[in-house]
Amino acid sequence: MNKPKWNKDYKAPSSLDEMFFGSSNGVGILPTPNSGFRTLHPEIDSKACIKCMMCWVFCPEGCIDKSGEHLEIDMDYCKGCGICAAECPKNCIKMIKDGDTE
Amino acid sequence: MAVNIKNLPDEELLYGAKTCQGCGVTLAARLALKVLGEKTCLATPACCFAATTTVYPQSSIFVNNAITAFPALASTISGMAVAAEALGWDEDITILGIAGDGGTVDIGLQALSGAAERNENIIYICVDNEAYMNTGNQRSGVTSYKAWTTTTPTGSCSKGEKNKFKKSLFEIMAAHRVPYTATASVAYPKDFMEKVEKAKNIKGCKVIHVMTPCPTGWGYDPAYTVKTAKLAVECGLWYLAEYENNEFKFNFVPKEFKPVEEYLKLQRRFRHLDESDYREIEANRDIEWNRMRKRFA
Amino acid sequence: MSKKAFLSANEAAAYGVKLSRPHVVSAYPITPQTTLVEKIADFLANGEADFKYMMVESEHSAMASALGASMMGARTFTASSSQGLLYMCEMLSYVSGARFPIVMVDANRSIATPWNIFGDQRDAMAMRDSGWIMLYVESGQEALDTVIQAYKIAEDPEVMTPVMVNIDGFTLTHTYDMVEIPEQEEVDSFLPPYSTTNKMDMKDPKTLCMSVGPDFHTEGRFLQQKAFEAAKRKIVSVNDEYAKLTGRSYGGLIEEYRADDAEVVLVAVGSVAGTVRVVVDEMREAGKKVGLIKLRSFRPFPKEYFESIRDKFKAVGVIDRSISFGFDGTVFSEVKSAMYGSSAKMANYIVGLGGRDIPKHQIETMFSKLFGIASGKNEAEVQFLGMRWE
Numbered sequence: 001m002n003k004p005k006w007n008k009d010y011k012a013p014s015s016l017d018e019m020f021f022g023s024s025n026g027v028g029i030l031p032t033p034n035s036g037f038r039t040l041h042p043e044i045d046s047k048a049c050i051k052c053m054m055c056w057v058f059c060p061e062g063c064i065d066k067s068g069e070h071l072e073i074d075m076d077y078c079k080g081c082g083i084c085a086a087e088c089p090k091n092c093i094k095m096i097k098d099g100d101t102e
Numbered sequence: 103m104a105v106n107i108k109n110l111p112d113e114e115l116l117y118g119a120k121t122c123q124g125c126g127v128t129l130a131a132r133l134a135l136k137v138l139g140e141k142t143c144l145a146t147p148a149c150c151f152a153a154t155t156t157v158y159p160q161s162s163i164f165v166n167n168a169i170t171a172f173p174a175l176a177s178t179i180s181g182m183a184v185a186a187e188a189l190g191w192d193e194d195i196t197i198l199g200i201a202g203d204g205g206t207v208d209i210g211l212q213a214l215s216g217a218a219e220r221n222e223n224i225i226y227i228c229v230d231n232e233a234y235m236n237t238g239n240q241r242s243g244v245t246s247y248k249a250w251t252t253t254t255p256t257g258s259c260s261k262g263e264k265n266k267f268k269k270s271l272f273e274i275m276a277a278h279r280v281p282y283t284a285t286a287s288v289a290y291p292k293d294f295m296e297k298v299e300k301a302k303n304i305k306g307c308k309v310i311h312v313m314t315p316c317p318t319g320w321g322y323d324p325a326y327t328v329k330t331a332k333l334a335v336e337c338g339l340w341y342l343a344e345y346e347n348n349e350f351k352f353n354f355v356p357k358e359f360k361p362v363e364e365y366l367k368l369q370r371r372f373r374h375l376d377e378s379d380y381r382e383i384e385a386n387r388d389i390e391w392n393r394m395r396k397r398f399a
Numbered sequence: 400m401s402k403k404a405f406l407s408a409n410e411a412a413a414y415g416v417k418l419s420r421p422h423v424v425s426a427y428p429i430t431p432q433t434t435l436v437e438k439i440a441d442f443l444a445n446g447e448a449d450f451k452y453m454m455v456e457s458e459h460s461a462m463a464s465a466l467g468a469s470m471m472g473a474r475t476f477t478a479s480s481s482q483g484l485l486y487m488c489e490m491l492s493y494v495s496g497a498r499f500p501i502v503m504v505d506a507n508r509s510i511a512t513p514w515n516i517f518g519d520q521r522d523a524m525a526m527r528d529s530g531w532i533m534l535y536v537e538s539g540q541e542a543l544d545t546v547i548q549a550y551k552i553a554e555d556p557e558v559m560t561p562v563m564v565n566i567d568g569f570t571l572t573h574t575y576d577m578v579e580i581p582e583q584e585e586v587d588s589f590l591p592p593y594s595t596t597n598k599m600d601m602k603d604p605k606t607l608c609m610s611v612g613p614d615f616h617t618e619g620r621f622l623q624q625k626a627f628e629a630a631k632r633k634i635v636s637v638n639d640e641y642a643k644l645t646g647r648s649y650g651g652l653i654e655e656y657r658a659d660d661a662e663v664v665l666v667a668v669g670s671v672a673g674t675v676r677v678v679v680d681e682m683r684e685a686g687k688k689v690g691l692i693k694l695r696s697f698r699p700f701p702k703e704y705f706e707s708i709r710d711k712f713k714a715v716g717v718i719d720r721s722i723s724f725g726f727d728g729t730v731f732s733e734v735k736s737a738m739y740g741s742s743a744k745m746a747n748y749i750v751g752l753g754g755r756d757i758p759k760h761q762i763e764t765m766f767s768k769l770f771g772i773a774s775g776k777n778e779a780e781v782q783f784l785g786m787r788w789e
Binding site for chain 3 (some may be wrong): 141143145148152153156157158161163164165166167168169170171173174176177178179180181182183184185186187188189191192195212213215216219220
Binding site (some may be wrong): 027063 | 107108110112113114117118120121123124125126128129132133158159161162163164165166167288317324325326327328
């Protein structure tokens with residue numbers, strides 16, 4: 001998947017020598033996932049999908065990946081808002097209770 | 103300058119922000135960064151966006167970025183732009199500011215006016231969710247008429263926000279003769295991204311005012327952010343327009359406005375309204391459109 | 400070879416700015432800082448300098464745009480005064496907490512109300528805890544020299560803290576004196592170009608001025624305090640290095656004048672130190688053992704020095720051109736606290752508020768009061784002197 005990764009091995013500074021300088025940090029550091037926001041998750045019916053990319057463009061999180069043959073969703077960062085399902089012109093995205101699958 | 107959605111880069115320059123589900127601001131910022139790309143230096147004032155992207159150790163922005171003080175976004179990015187020129191940075195690097203409505207039309211307006219008058223080489227995007235959402239929904243200078251907020255609560259003596267018209271940032275900026283200013287909506291991503299693309303290729307102060315609904319503050323299902331934003335335009339309570347070369351232009355005018363209640367009834371902040379309120383809001387809308395039509399035609 | 404010119408302290412400071420080769424100057428005019436930013440505009444108009452000059456719409460924006468410029472790695476200057484300094488107050492801690500080495504001049508002026516454009520030090524003293532290094536100068540020459548030194552101090556990797564150079568409004572900013580202007584090559588050999596990794600960078604992108612919660616906040620402030628300890632050493636070594644180059648030394652954090660064998664001394668900040676110097680000479684002629692301690696660095700405060708003179712004098716007086724209402728003169732509380740446990744009698748004289756002159760006889764009065772309390776006389780510790788109806 002062509003998406004930024006959850007920095008699972010992120011380590012906080014463990015001494016003053018490792019402290020950040022001033023109020024400065026690097027960019028693109030994701031020490032925690034966003035899956036905890038979610039109660040529902042989207043499932044895409046790839047057969048019905050026409051890859052119009054409406055879900056991809058409207059996803060606030062940018063967590064729909066278009067690099068593969070089918071659209072895929074980064075479940076570490078999907079918050080389950082449901083915009084993709086609401087905006088899909090083919091109605092081929094369903095919001096499913098987290099933990100369940102279609 | 104046409105933006106083809108299917109050809110947009112897959113690469114995300116905003117990712118993993120701790121914004122609420124269905125956040126319109128995140129959507130607007132993500133799309134803007136898609137157009138502007140890696141060669142962007144972004145600043146935001148203390149706001150929702152900063153508080154959800156940039157609390158150590160998290161950094162959800164993948165380009166150079168900074169937080170500045172609430173009133174100081176336009177002045178901070180002015181300094182960045184001037185320094186970039188003084189230091190001989192590449193000219194294709196964009197200095198971008200993203201601020202909310204309060205940080206722009208209220209506390210940030212003086213600095214923005216200065217930056218506009220000096221015509222600093224910046225893109226300033228105002229993401230409008232019609233209240234101070236970072237602090238829990240207090241009214242701003244662009245809160246919709248009769249909207250409930252925590253500082254315009256409804257009660258026996260109050261029907262919410264009293265100001266009938268949103269402060270027109272678009273026209274304020276046009277009055278500064280900036281080279282480019284526009285309004286936009288997250289429901290019209292192609293239009294919005296084309297405006298960002300256009301701004302990128304113009305030197306000077308570019309200001310885009312984009313409507314970014316807030317499910318938490320407005321009280322609607324997070325799945326309906328785009329639907330809500332679209333209804334605002336279709337009901338005539340928001341509009342898509344541009345100003346450049348001393349000329350105004352509407353980008354989209356609905357043939358017929360939908361009844362305003364289609365938009366208002368979706369949102370908890372308007373649930374105290376009744377039929378007479380809808381008609382009053384419609385009358386105000388017509389006054390505003392007549393005024394704009396005369397001015398922009 | 401340096402050249403001499405007849406300059407006001409504001410103009411002298413402007414030369415200091417030009418010689419420091421900033422990339423960006425951002426400022427908003429306010430009396431009595433105005434002639435400084437006008438001089439800077441003159442340099443550009445005459446082609447004598449080539450930095451970018453932002454004429455912004457307020458002091459808040461002046462400091463915010465200085466912050467923005469510094470974020471990009473630019474050497475940056477701004478100047479203000481009084482209400483303007485208070486207006487930029489919010490931005491001062493943004494700059495210091497993010498460790499951007501901006502140098503500013505504050506033309507010290509009273510703060511409203513009553514509205515008053517004249518000099519005292521209440522404006523800068525109100526910014527005491529902004530996290531800026533605060534230096535005070537006694538003359539136009541020292542203003543020029545201190546601006547140049549300020550960049551060297553601020554940009555030191557161990558310090559990386561902004562510096563406010565304080566110049567007394569009107570008393571210095573608008574009075575003329577012969578000032579030696581160093582050659583550009585001389586200054587270049589002293590002050591290398593600014594280089595830092597604490598900036599936006601296309602090859603190594605940064606998040607700047609981020610938000611930090613309770614979990615790491617204290618440690619960051621500890622490091623800021625440590626930077627001020629480094630600044631104490633740096634202010635002294637920079638002064639020494641500059642003295643070798645130009646022959647002019649201001650003592651570093653403090654300067655003692657005829658204090659070695661003194662019985663009573665006055666601690667003075669800014670231009671009034673010059674008046675005290677003259678009075679000390681005159682009283683010494685008359686055989687009175689008096690001396691001056693000129694406090695040049697208010698932040699970092701030379702605590703160790705004041706600890707070292709705890710039992711050196713019979714009485715120590717502090718001249719304050721500011722007051723912390725409900726307590727003491729601002730400088731006095733610091734001196735007294737640093738001299739905790741001292742055997743010396745201590746007194747605080749509040750003078751020169753809102754531009755009132757501090758004449759020589761007032762300094763003489765202070766010294767005679769100090770001799771009085773040294774020999775056991777009881778007096779109020781904090782006194783307003785020179786009141787109309789004394």
